[in-house]
Every structure is written in structure tokens, then in C-alpha cells.
């Protein structure tokens with residue numbers, strides 16, 4: 001089977017009711033990144049950071065995958081599909097995608113503040129101050145914050161280099177190193193980009209100017225002609 005590699009972002013989950021970050025009405029219009037999404041913010045006010053992610057976790061538990069997520073899962077019938085997502089939600093997995101690599105962490109998990117290998121599932125939506133790891137440290141959200149390393153980036157680069165087809169869905173391509181992955185696509189590999197808004201990308205690609213749900217449907221039609 002041909003390798004179909006997908007890089008997804010917040011727009012993928014927008015139709016599931018999860019806000020994006022940089023669009024009109026996006027999260028970063030309402031919240032100050034430096035107060036909720038950096039290690040310094042966590043050191044300064046863990047309660048504020050925890051409340052931010054608890055709210056998001058509560059919303060995720062009330063959200064469902066959309067037709068875009070299901071469409072990608074369905075493409076596994078025709079392709080070896082690997083999803084590389086910047087999203088911390090689990091909607092790709094809940095839609096049935098079997099290979100999902102999270103670059104920026106997972107909202108439903110917490111990790112130790114002293115040992116990043118100690119990762120735990122969060123029961124329900126609330127992570128509390130006082131919840132600790134087996135080494136006694138405060139648990140923190142298992143999220144890659146601004147200024148932190150992206151441990152999965154090398155694995156992602158390797159996957160992208162093997163792509164026979166590369167698809168970008170619902171990301172403004174503003175955040176690195178994730179946005180730089182497109183530069184690891186082998187020359188001559190077909191690239192598709194699905195987004196209702198234009199996105200600055202400096203390679204040749206087929207633009208499907210649609211929301212994820214409709215865009216994935218149109219992508220499927222194009223891909224079937226390439227089989």
C-alpha cells in the first residue's frame with residue numbers, strides 16, 4: 001500500500017466544536033500564551049495553567065470526531081495512513097485512525113514534573129494541584145509548551161521522508177518545528193493542502209480550499225484517481 005502521511009492542526013477539529021488558536025475568536029485571542037502555555041507560566045501559576053487545560057479537557061470529553069476525522073480513518077482501506085498531529089485531542093484515534101503521532105502532547109494525559117517518562121492517563125477532566133507522580137512530584141499536563149523541545153519530531157521527519165502522498169489539514173503552518181516537516185517531503189511527492197483559508201507554504205501543492213469535512217471528501221476522490 002502507498003504511504004499517505006497527514007499533518008493535521010487545530011482546524012481539523014474545528015467542526016467538532018474545538019476552537020483553533022489563531023483564527024478570529026481563536027484561543028490565543030482570549031488567553032495570553034505566556035500565562036497558560038509555557039514552562040514559566042507553570043512555575044509561576046500552576047493553578048491557572050491547570051484550570052486552562054481542565055476546561056479544554058472537559059470540552060474534549062463532550063466533543064465527537066467529525067466527518068474529516070472519519071474520512072481519514074476510512075482511507076486506511078486504500079492507503080497505509082500515518083497521521084502526524086499538532087492536536088492534543090484524541091479525535092483521530094476516536095474516529096478509528098490506527099497510526100497517530102502527537103507532536104504537541106495529549107490532553108487526556110499527565111506527566112511527572114521530575115521524570116518526563118512517567119506519563120499517566122487522566123481519569124475524567126480534572127487534574128488537581130496535589131495530584132502527584134510515583135516519585136512524589138506534582139503532575140503537569142502532558143503538553144509540549146512553547147519553548148519546550150518536541151520529542152517526537154525526529155520520528156515525524158522519518159515518517160514524512162517515506163511519504164508517497166503528503167496532506168496538510170487545518171494548520172496555519174506558523175509553529176515550528178512542525179511546520180518545517182513539509183521540507184522533508186521527497187521531491188516530486190504529491191502534496192495536498194486542505195484549509196478554508198489560504199496558508200503560506202513555499203512548495204508546490206494542490207489547494208483544496210474547504211473545511212476539513214468537505215475537504216477530506218474531495219481529497220478521497222482525487223486520491224482514488226491516483227490509485
Ligand code: APR
Nearest residue numbers: 009010011014020021022086170171172173175197211212
Ligand atoms: N477545517 C480545516 N481547517 C480549518 C477549519 C476547518 N473547519 N477552520 C479553521 N481552519 C484552519 C485555519 O484557516 C488555520 O489555517 O486551521 C488553521 C488553524 O491554525 P492555528 O489556529 O494556528 O492552529 P495550528 O496551526 O494547529 O497551531 C499550531 O500552535 O498554539 C499552538 O501548540 C499549539 O498545536 C498548536 C500549534
